[in-house]
Amino acid sequence: MSGKDKELKMSRRSFVKNAAAMAAGAAGAAVVGFSSPEAEASEKFTSPRDVQDIAETLKDKNVKVVHSVCLGCNARCGTRVLTKDGRLIGNYGNPYHPYNTRFAPIAYDMPVKESLLHSGSVCGKSKESRNYAYNPYRLIKPLKRSGPRGSGKFEPIEWEQMIKEIAEGGALFEHIGEKRMIEGVKALNSDKLIDAGAPELGTVRNGFIFIGGRDQNARKEFSDRFVKGALGSCNRIGHTDICGIGFRMGNWIMSNKKEVEFKADPVNSEFIAVFGANIYEALQPGINTYGATVANRNSKGEVRFIIVDPRATNASVHSEDWIAVQPTRDGALAMGMLRWIIDNNRYNGAFLAAPNTEAASKAGFACFTNASYLVITDPAHKNYRKFLRVADINANADEKESKDPVVADSAGMFASALKTEKANLLFSGTVKDSSGKSVSVKSAFVLMREGVFKFTVDEYAEKAGVKTADIVKLADRFTSNGTKSAVTQYHGAGNYIGGTYAAYAVAVLNALVGSVDRKGGYMKAGGGAGKWNTGIYDLALFEGARKPSGPVISREKFAYEKTTEFKKNGYPAKRPWFPMSVGGLCVEAMSGIDQKYPYPCKILMTYFFNPVYSIPGGYRYKETLSDTEKVPLHVSIDITVNESNIFADYIVPDVVYSEGHYGFLTPHAPASRFTGIRTPAVEPVTGKTKDGRHFSEETFLIDLAIASGLPGFGENAIKDKNGNMFPLKKAEDFYLRAISNLADSAKVPEASDEETAFVEKNYPVAGFKNMLSASEWKKVCYALARGGVFNTSYNDVFTGENHKFGIKEILLYSEELALTKNSITGENFSGTLKYVQPVTPKGRNIDEIDKEYPFSVITYKMNVHAQSRTHFHKWSMELFPENYIEMNDKDAATLGIRDMDSVRLISASNKDGITGKVKVTKLVRKGCLGISNHYGHTQMGASDLPISKAREVFYGGKAVAEKDRLIGNKKLGSGLQFNNVARLDEDFGNTPMVDVVGGTPDFSSTRVKVIRL
């Protein structure tokens, strides 16, 4: 066994030990209950201080330590990264970081030397960071396609040549028989309109489309700088939709488009209704944060919860109940709860009736609702669906007051909502307008109640596929803890067609008990510790920066009614538009590219983005990406060849998170206020440019911008507050100044000489310290040495019981949504809650049209995996070499299927289907199949590829390559990927199904047949 292997074996034991410790602790607490000696023992056993080793740096003086932030998933935990001889050797938790310490970190001013005696927890995914970084299928040189798209034929290309070709375009593939002329970046740097007949579509700049996978704060802004600021394209699109936009849309509507992230307070809540959230295995904050905190408090009897999920997650072992809701019916269940709560007068009337901030504050709350605002319900009125405003009833109102919404007050008078202390929640009647005419109005609460009262609790139970008693018990439990009850909803609760209204109903449950932004309630995050992109250095703006215009190709945040197409053709639009969406619609971006709608793509640049693998129905995009008419030039930035960039023209090698991915990571909901700083722990393994910069996204965008003559990069690109100019020629020119901005803004002190020396010895970024003044560098060292700025505690975000940084207004009726039209039907959306049967934008009910496919399918994340890349985690793959099709034991008995039988799943859209092994279980709802993500790769090391000089191109060299061939490892392709059988929407060019309000991709409506093999 080599030294390296020995090192990995030892770490694997540590990985298993830690995983076992967490599991055993959780199981012990489950069996014993709370406040017993065993529970106390399990408390110690599961303490983050005890389950992971103290940093090895104390044992070996040659080991270096860097406090940074993990990116094993998007949960943003801190890390203590250990390196030796320039290589990663271990990953631990950062004890300064609240997420590694169950919200109880060591004091921020504790000297770093002392901090090394403390530890913190990280999950198994983070432990594998070195397996991820040193996986042999990593690209270290850029590739250019040398065969037809999708053939996998590539050859290495010199960096400078690649930059020149992408900037200038031309007959780039003439040598392999493709005569077409390709437009490079320079050609798109023009103010020529895409279509002079439809000027609202913007200029040809919008033909440049950048879709980003996992890019967090800072890297996101870096690519924004190139795409939006320098080139002027509006098309820099994230991936919020596949990450989980469903529940976010519910929060977005409820918070009047102010916030998307809310969760039940894990530290102070007494009861949590968990909707479609895998709290012990896959939530943000991570499993060692949120899950561990809830599990620990549950073991002591401090918090109870009920799981609503078609599949029993690991947390179900601690749950009072597991309600196995039918997939896509979380909304029905929430509406049933709302019905029961209203029927039984169990809502918080004092909270709901306070119509403005001052009134809410007097009643003891941080925010108010618009429940009492009157809405004009007369269809003949010019302001139908809008709020009644003071100007409607008083022509002489002063200008300021005239726009105020109107409420009926407790004395039966109509008045400005902003000047009333206690309003009538239940008003429904008429009001005389300023001309003396009667106008029918209803309060937002009454309208919401009408929406909820469309069905009885029994009927909602039937729709949700649960017992009435389940809904009643959950509603009763939820309303029995004052404002210390809240929901934690996540991807399962709304990631499907119809998901916006489902997630909105789930979110409004919190408003009904008055727990929004209350201690123990439904809370947003507390924000960051300071600003990083402005301050000493202006990293947000630069001379020559453009202001993009026009609709994004995914049609998010843009109304169809503003287009020339609408003026000519009216409804329906060719594809849906999503003016109310929170955005980040990579699925509709890909479908827009496929359909050249609303305009064609010229250059597609993808960053860590694998749509073919990661999108339900993404297999459809193989056709899109193969077509040089639809995608004339495709450049992918990635660490490997994946299922999507195998169709690309160029692949640019990137760094992994331990090598780069500088970032400023603020908390997820709930509460807390901090900024973690991600900084490299080791030098990248990627190749270098002639001037010594490692190949990475930043190096590529800088060089491409300079070669294309774009502003914002190169000499004199960054201005400081005194007007001095600095270059942007390498990643650190941007990021090190950003860290300096943050340290200054957050008012961190200067580091001592000892701590400055610690950073200079351990942190690779110290090699660039001369770009800062001595004082700036010392402040940067203080923050870097601790992995960020963590100078507040969890409860510092509260004043009394209220969240200081919470939202101000909760909507029970969204006027904006009520005035927005469905771009397919031309009908207005409902402005308040409504039960929506999951249907496609053209109204197809999948349950009916696919009824001969008897099983619905849901997917989920395992605790040792994140999304598509963790099959490179070798220890996880040893523990769980493949995934399974989880089937209820009664269904298995009916079909005569036994454990580990092989079956084929086919859907209406994919009759070839996918194959896998069945795991028979009681832990998934009857009629539903559960399949974990992460498996079933065909690329990313799983297949041989005809790549020239493969030994020079891949990090593993000879171990994975012959002369002109990459040799795949079949184990990396084990298991199955559900997305390959997901249903498509035949009304829109057979592209993946999406929700018509939010653009949410559908993860749960596909129905399949199970064929035994």
Ligand code: SF4
């Ligand atoms: S949950 Fe695990 S993988 Fe995700 S950020 Fe935290 S430690 Fe890293």
